[in-house]
Amino acid sequence: MGAACALALAERGAEVVVVDRVGVAGETSSRCEGNLLVSDKAPGPEADLAIASNAMWRDLAERLDADRPAGQPATEFEAKGGIVVAFAGGEAALERFADAQRATGIRAEAMDAAALAIAEPFLSPEVARAIRYPDDAQVQPSNATQALLATALRHGARLVIAEVTGGLGRPGRLAGVRTTAGPIAADVVVDCAGPWSGEVAARLGARLDIRPRRGVILVTTPMPQRVFHKVYDSDYVGAVGSGDAALQTSTVVESTPGGTVLIGSSRERVGFDERTGVAPAAAMAAKAVRLFPFLEHTTLLRSYFGFRPYAPDHLPVIGPDPEVAGLVHATGHEGAGIGLAPATAELVAHAVLGTPTALDPRPFLPSRRGLRETA
Numbered sequence: 001m002g003a004a005c006a007l008a009l010a011e012r013g014a015e016v017v018v019v020d021r022v023g024v025a026g027e028t029s030s031r032c033e034g035n036l037l038v039s040d041k042a043p044g045p046e047a048d049l050a051i052a053s054n055a056m057w058r059d060l061a062e063r064l065d066a067d068r069p070a071g072q073p074a075t076e077f078e079a080k081g082g083i084v085v086a087f088a089g090g091e092a093a094l095e096r097f098a099d100a101q102r103a104t105g106i107r108a109e110a111m112d113a114a115a116l117a118i119a120e121p122f123l124s125p126e127v128a129r130a131i132r133y134p135d136d137a138q139v140q141p142s143n144a145t146q147a148l149l150a151t152a153l154r155h156g157a158r159l160v161i162a163e164v165t166g167g168l169g170r171p172g173r174l175a176g177v178r179t180t181a182g183p184i185a186a187d188v189v190v191d192c193a194g195p196w197s198g199e200v201a202a203r204l205g206a207r208l209d210i211r212p213r214r215g216v217i218l219v220t221t222p223m224p225q226r227v228f229h230k231v232y233d234s235d236y237v238g239a240v241g242s243g244d245a246a247l248q249t250s251t252v253v254e255s256t257p258g259g260t261v262l263i264g265s266s267r268e269r270v271g272f273d274e275r276t277g278v279a280p281a282a283a284m285a286a287k288a289v290r291l292f293p294f295l296e297h298t299t300l301l302r303s304y305f306g307f308r309p310y311a312p313d314h315l316p317v318i319g320p321d322p323e324v325a326g327l328v329h330a331t332g333h334e335g336a337g338i339g340l341a342p343a344t345a346e347l348v349a350h351a352v353l354g355t356p357t358a359l360d361p362r363p364f365l366p367s368r369r370g371l372r373e374t375a
Helices: 001-013 043-066 089-102 113-118 139-154 194-201 235-241 278-291 293-298 334-354
Strands: 017-020 082-086 110-111 129-133 160-163 164-170 173-179 182-185 190-191 211-220 231-232 248-254 260-267 300-310 317-320 329-333
Touching: 001 017, 001 082, 001 190, 017 278, 043 139, 043 334, 082 089, 089 129, 089 334, 110 113, 113 129, 139 160, 139 334, 164 182, 164 194, 173 190, 190 194, 194 211, 194 293, 194 300, 194 329, 211 278, 248 278, 260 278, 278 293, 278 300, 300 334, 329 334
Parallel strands: 017 160, 082 231, 190 329
Antiparallel strands: 082 129, 110 129, 164 173, 173 182, 211 260, 211 300, 231 248, 248 260, 317 329
């Protein structure tokens, strides 16, 4: 998110300094699957943002890959499409959800059994219904983040590895930040600190209710490709929209260009507790085997986890802080931050520089009632 905002601002002529505590993609941006999804978005403001951002990613990834210098990895953008499936008993709910999405402009194509068998021949025969989303895509998230920031640096942005410790200026008006590397003066500060955005906001004199939500991902050893789309069970949509703090798991399976298979996903609000235990992995593995039975005999290479920025009303927080002038937020995207980054960056450029946008910023403003009531 920070890299995308840096690029959008630098390309529009702003002088940009990126302050990162640990380095490029050192936290949440490298601990996810790199989803660029529209399939999991219910009709509403986030779906509109996802549709716009999904379209932006196609041109953006092509440009980032074409312009990368020698030695910089490719974004690994894949317009592979997604397939959402339901087992017996879930067919009607899946169809209703897809019907509602089609009304917003999301392409959702019903698949019969023959088409599904051709598209995903290793999928469980227990699957009762499937919807194909041709616009779902994927990037390698760490590579994409590095490419965004590298391009921003070539446009004049500067990177400082340091931690923000406080604000400059007077109460209610920021004039920059204090960091462990010294003060940095600025006309505007953009808080893109992901799950730490609430803490950073507090250090800058603002109130922002962003909470960490932990997620685990499993990675198999490389193998010949047997998963050809991003495939997930329809219960994933419910998990994304849930506010439950307890452990929730749902099935998401996809291949990578390197031959590994990524298996997600889990969600639980446990603060910044890094002791994941085996419960998330065991539940995810069992559900993945039900979806793709061949995975039962596959070896796991590793697992990893990350913290995602959770907003209590399930909408990203983008725009000027209502109480601290000179502070703009870009956070709260939870697991959709990679996919929503380009459109969010356009809204940030609109807030900071007044540049035009066709996107409606109002649903995401930090001053919205649904967010402020929880703070």
